[in-house]
Amino acid sequence: MAALGALRSCWAPARLLTGSAHHSNRLVLCQQTSIKRHFSNNKILVELDEATGVAVMKMKNPPVNSLSLDFLTEFSITLEKLEMDRGCRGLILTSASPKIFSAGLDIMEMCGKSAEHYGEFWRAVQEMWLKLYGSNMVTIAAINGSSPAGGCLMALCCDYRIMADNPKYAIGLNETQLGIVAPFWFKDTMSNVVGNRVTEQALQLGQMFPAPEALKFGLVDQLVPEEKVQSTAASVMAQWLTVPDHARQITKSMMRKQTTDKLVNNREADIKNFVSFITRDSIQKSLQVYMERLRQRKQ
Numbered sequence: 371m372a373a374l375g376a377l378r379s380c381w382a383p384a385r386l387l388t389g390s391a392h393h394s395n396r397l398v399l400c401q402q403t404s405i406k407r408h409f410s411n412n413k414i415l416v417e418l419d420e421a422t423g424v425a426v427m428k429m430k431n432p433p434v435n436s437l438s439l440d441f442l443t444e445f446s447i448t449l450e451k452l453e454m455d456r457g458c459r460g461l462i463l464t465s466a467s468p469k470i471f472s473a474g475l476d477i478m479e480m481c482g483k484s485a486e487h488y489g490e491f492w493r494a495v496q497e498m499w500l501k502l503y504g505s506n507m508v509t510i511a512a513i514n515g516s517s518p519a520g521g522c523l524m525a526l527c528c529d530y531r532i533m534a535d536n537p538k539y540a541i542g543l544n545e546t547q548l549g550i551v552a553p554f555w556f557k558d559t560m561s562n563v564v565g566n567r568v569t570e571q572a573l574q575l576g577q578m579f580p581a582p583e584a585l586k587f588g589l590v591d592q593l594v595p596e597e598k599v600q601s602t603a604a605s606v607m608a609q610w611l612t613v614p615d616h617a618r619q620i621t622k623s624m625m626r627k628q629t630t631d632k633l634v635n636n637r638e639a640d641i642k643n644f645v646s647f648i649t650r651d652s653i654q655k656s657l658q659v660y661m662e663r664l665r666q667r668k669q
């Protein structure tokens with residue numbers, strides 16, 4: 371994969387906390403050190419707190435955190451790194467820039483490109499999903515902005531979702547609004563969270579749920595004021611991490627394996643299906659019209 375070569379990541383350990391304490395007539399200096407490892411690349415900022423075993427992963431792909439091929443590649447590599455790190459037990463996924471969690475798949479990656487490119491792009495989307503949905507870590511989405519389509523999928527892959535309590539922010543699988551169809555594994559991921567009936571209706575309508583509605587339908591687990599999203603994620607994480615890892619991980623795998631196996635056993639067919647769908651003239655036209663509408667709305 372050419373995009374793999376483009377990855378620039380670095381490890382930079384840093385001591386962040388130092389404190390001192392006074393005890394009666396003598397001064398006791400106690401160095402309360404908490405090591406935070408930062409490993410960031412172009413598009414993803416990660417801070418791993420070695421004391422808690424929690425990594426905060428901030429998506430940073432301006433202007434709207436769209437999931438381009440480069441972004442997806444960097445995302446999967448970063449996730450793999452954290453997964454293999456024995457010191458990392460939990461992951462909080464959020465956006466570096468509030469207002470938009472992620473705008474979903476980068477529409478430009480699906481317009482006017484070669485069949486080979488579409489195949490490579492779709493494999494990267496699959497890889498992101500397999501890694502995040504199949505993660506052994508506790509995963510919490512701290513949704514600090516809107517999250518359509520692929521952005522919603524990412525949040526749905528997590529074990530728990532906390533969203534900023536702002537009705538201007540919306541989340542949902544809106545694919546039909548673009549004239550495209552969410553594949554079976556998007557559908558299954560949503561259905562596993564909110565059930566078949568809600569998924570059936572929401573997917574057909576391409577519904578985007580404002581935050582209060584998202585809570586009502588169980589698409590997110592909790593709404594909190596915008597400035598509390600990160601701290602709430604940290605305290606929910608601390609609760610989840612009180613459960614022994616092996617028991618929680620086996621349970622998670624038991625709940626999700628059937629869903630992930632369906633894609634693992636059909637990856638090539640799913641790519642073929644995507645390529646033949648996205649290369650249709652009518653679908654290309656729909657995507658162009660949608661992008662045009664986005665631009666006009668802006669004006």
Ligand SMILES: CCCCCC/C=C\CC(=O)SCCNC(=O)CCNC(=O)[C@H](O)C(C)(C)COP(=O)(O)OP(=O)(O)OC[C@H]1O[C@@H](n2cnc3c(N)ncnc32)[C@H](O)[C@@H]1OP(=O)(O)O
Pocket residue numbers: 433434436470472473474475476477478516518519520521544545548550551552553643644647661664665668
């Ligand atoms: C058989 C299989 C079929 C395929 C299945 C495909 C599955 C998943 C599909 C997806 O994930 S498709 C993506 C769906 N995403 C959307 O519909 C989101 C569209 N964007 C918005 O609603 C808004 O942009 C926003 C995210 C709410 C942000 O609004 P805001 O007003 O803050 O910013 P804008 O001015 O609208 O946008 C800024 C800039 O970004 C461009 N842009 C927005 N979204 C995307 C995107 N998903 N991909 C690429 N580019 C995007 C937008 O056009 C603007 O560009 P410029 O005009 O500044 O050049």
